[in-house]
Amino acid sequence: MPEQADQNGRVPAKVAVLGAGSWGTTFAKVLADAGTDVTLWARRTEVAEEINSTRVNAGYLPGIVLPQRLRATDDAAEAMHGTDAVVLAVPSQTLRENLAGWQPLLPERATLVSLAKGVELSTLKRMSEVVSEVADVAMEQVAVVSGPNLAREIAAEQPTATVVACNDHDRAVALQQACSTPYFRPYTNTDLVGIELAGACKNVIALACGMAVGLGYGHNTMSSLITRGLAETTRLGVALGAEPMTFAGLAGLGDLVATCMSPLSRNRTFGERLGRGETLAQAQDAAHGQVAEGVKSCSSIRQLAARTGVEMPITDVVHRVCHEGLEPGPAAAELLGRERKAE
The missing domain is CATH 1.10.1040.10 (N-(1-d-carboxylethyl)-l-norvaline Dehydrogenase; domain 2)
Structure with missing residues (x-):
């Protein structure tokens, strides 16, 4: 996989996905199928054990076999250790609370990727704004993934396209490369406001x-x-x-x-x-x-x-x-x- 020259634009080699619901698990599969080493964090120990032993997350994606490059854990620190990017796959209204607990564990320069789609009730902030505030990082370090992303269809490897958005174009391109597969085609965009509100x-x-x-x-x-x-x-x-x-x-x-x-x-x-x-x-x-x-x-x-x-x-x-x-x-x-x- 080709590397970008800019430091912020290095293609992530190791990624943590925090949240083992249907979309979190599916995006972890996409990353692994693209050649990225992925650790998927599950809140419940039994879900992580099931994924590692059977290669299936039966509660959310029954019948979908997950790749060997994807491993699961219930330990957030273990999931994030040494990662180049951290994908936040939790509901929008719980993102702040979850991220506050994970903040001390975040690798310093990792790209933080939000999969949540919503506007926070208490503050009316977009998810990237919540991530930047709680993680105490510049907006240029935060990316979002959005598009026609019905998890079950993507997990079944039906062709789709999506958008990777970040104010830092090089970072968006690096993440684009990390999740490009024959069935999942990501495009880049720098309009975070429009992507998130849509x-x-x-x-x-x-x-x-x-x-x-x-x-x-x-x-x-x-x-x-x-x-x-x-x-x-x-x-x-x-x-x-x-x-x-x-x-x-x-x-x-x-x-x-x-x-x-x-x-x-x-x-x-x-x-x-x-x-x-x-x-x-x-x-x-x-x-x-x-x-x-x-x-x-x-x-x-x-x-x-x-x-x-x-x-x-x-x-x-x-x-x-x-x-x-x-x-x-x-x-x-x-x-x-x-x-x-x-x-």
């Missing part, structure tokens, strides 16, 4: 699309929600300094379509349950511990939009369905009944 907002729009499916609506409704959802996401991103074209790319439209249309999407599935009349608690019970990030992010994104003066009607009604008792049917009628205007 990833957070698409979960909220997917909840709305799921509600539409649960209400019995068809493809016209879904297409309308996706398109208008992209419009309000772009408005917010541009107001916060993102590049408009980012939202037409893989981390914008690409991820939005995959998350809104696929039954593999936790947010789409969660929204569908709400649309069929289940309560928030019932939908959460049915998720069996899997996190639908949009349920919490809809509130922080709504607050961010209000602070920025950006109108986000779909995000607003999703928040009110999830947290204020608005029923999905009246929510749809409210969206359709808004003032007519030019597109």
Whole structure:
């Protein structure tokens, strides 16, 4: 694997992935398949032991055989020892707490990579901002991975593309090389603001699309929600300094379509349950511990939009369905009944 000349751009030879859920395990597999030595940290000892002994994480990716280059541990210090990059694969609203515990163990110059998609509730910060603050590193040391990343399909080696974003272009290129496989094609980008806001907002729009499916609506409704959802996401991103074209790319439209249309999407599935009349608690019970990030992010994104003066009607009604008792049917009628205007 070719090395970059710049010190910050050296291709990671050894990577720790912290979080053995479906996406963390899948990304660890991608790294290993790309020729990178990977240690996957699992919170539960039995998960780490299962992966090492059977090569399978049956609780999250049943039937997927993991490569020998990937090993697992329940010891975070062991996982991070001597690594060139640390991948943070925990839910967005728990990232700060988890990272605060890991901070003393982080290798000094390692690239810190966030897989989480959300906006922090208490601070309205993006995940890269949380990582930079808690780890006490410059933003140039933080990268994110985002795109149409349905874990099960990638784990099954179905072809997909993604985006590796970092303010430091050389660092992004190095990480791109570390996770390039015949089935996983990463592109680089330096627009962290746009990439992260697109990833957070698409979960909220997917909840709305799921509600539409649960209400019995068809493809016209879904297409309308996706398109208008992209419009309000772009408005917010541009107001916060993102590049408009980012939202037409893989981390914008690409991820939005995959998350809104696929039954593999936790947010789409969660929204569908709400649309069929289940309560928030019932939908959460049915998720069996899997996190639908949009349920919490809809509130922080709504607050961010209000602070920025950006109108986000779909995000607003999703928040009110999830947290204020608005029923999905009246929510749809409210969206359709808004003032007519030019597109």
